[in-house]
Amino acid sequence: MDQVSFIRMEDGTAEDYALLDRVEKEHNRGRIGGEAIALLERMRGPTMGYKIDRYRHSLQSATRALRDGREDDYVVMALLHDIGDVVAPDNHSDFAAAVLRPYVGERAWWIVQHHGIFQGYYYFHHYGQDRNERERFRGHPWFDDCAEFCALYDQNCFDPAFDDEPLETFLPLVERVFAQAPWRRV
Numbered sequence: 001m002d003q004v005s006f007i008r009m010e011d012g013t014a015e016d017y018a019l020l021d022r023v024e025k026e027h028n029r030g031r032i033g034g035e036a037i038a039l040l041e042r043m044r045g046p047t048m049g050y051k052i053d054r055y056r057h058s059l060q061s062a063t064r065a066l067r068d069g070r071e072d073d074y075v076v077m078a079l080l081h082d083i084g085d086v087v088a089p090d091n092h093s094d095f096a097a098a099v100l101r102p103y104v105g106e107r108a109w110w111i112v113q114h115h116g117i118f119q120g121y122y123y124f125h126h127y128g129q130d131r132n133e134r135e136r137f138r139g140h141p142w143f144d145d146c147a148e149f150c151a152l153y154d155q156n157c158f159d160p161a162f163d164d165e166p167l168e169t170f171l172p173l174v175e176r177v178f179a180q181a182p183w184r185r186v
Contacts, residue, residue: 002019004016004019004020030179032099032103033175033177033179036080036083036099036100036174036178037167037171037174039080039083039087040055040058040080040083040167041167042086043055043057043058043083043085043086050158051158051159051160052160056160056164057082057158058078058080058081058082058083059079059166059167059170060157060158060159060162060164061079061153061154061157062076062078062079062164062165062170063162063164063165064078064152064153064156065152065153066165066169066170066173071105072173072176072177073103073104073105073177074108075170076103076104076108076173076174076177077108077109077111077112079173079174080096080099081112081115081154082096083095083096083099084096084099091116093112093113093116093117094113096112097109097112097113103178103182104177107142110146111145111146114146115146115149117133117134118134118137118150119154120134121134121147121150122155134146134147
């Protein structure tokens with residue numbers, strides 16, 4: 001296997017960095033979406049007090065978005081919006097947004113980035129917090145889109161009787177979204 005000529009990055013040449021770029025792209029091709037799905041699958045199991053686990057919550061979110069005819073990147077965003085719960089529960093929205101950012105459009109990215117604050121509208125007041133914290137984003141072009149996502153595809157997706165689609169339904173969409181050249185949709 002080819003290797004770079006340096007042991008300190010400051011000593012790298014253009015050829016070294018071309019090699020690294022090529023090797024990294026080959027390594028990551030088709031892998032990132034699978035890694036995101038692995039995080040999603042790690043949400044199976046404990047319900048953490050809810051009526052369903054976070055895995056099924058995510059399937060319900062994506063199923064509703066799919067059935068409503070949303071774009072592929074929106075459906076994938078709905079499917080993966082809570083993957084940060086696995087490794088970054090205190091900033092899960094930021095985590096999911098960082099994973100999705102290079103592959104989805106600006107709108108879908110902004111929605112996932114802010115959905116945690118917008119979702120707080122439904123419960124922050126029960127913790128003595130301001131349920132209207134999302135109002136600081138009022139006037140943003142995607143404020144209503146994020147509020148709509150939370151109303152239609154997040155806060156109502158905890159129903160054990162809902163007929164969510166299996167994960168396999170979404171895998172082709174995940175593959176298409178993550179197969180795009182990163183940052184193409186910026």
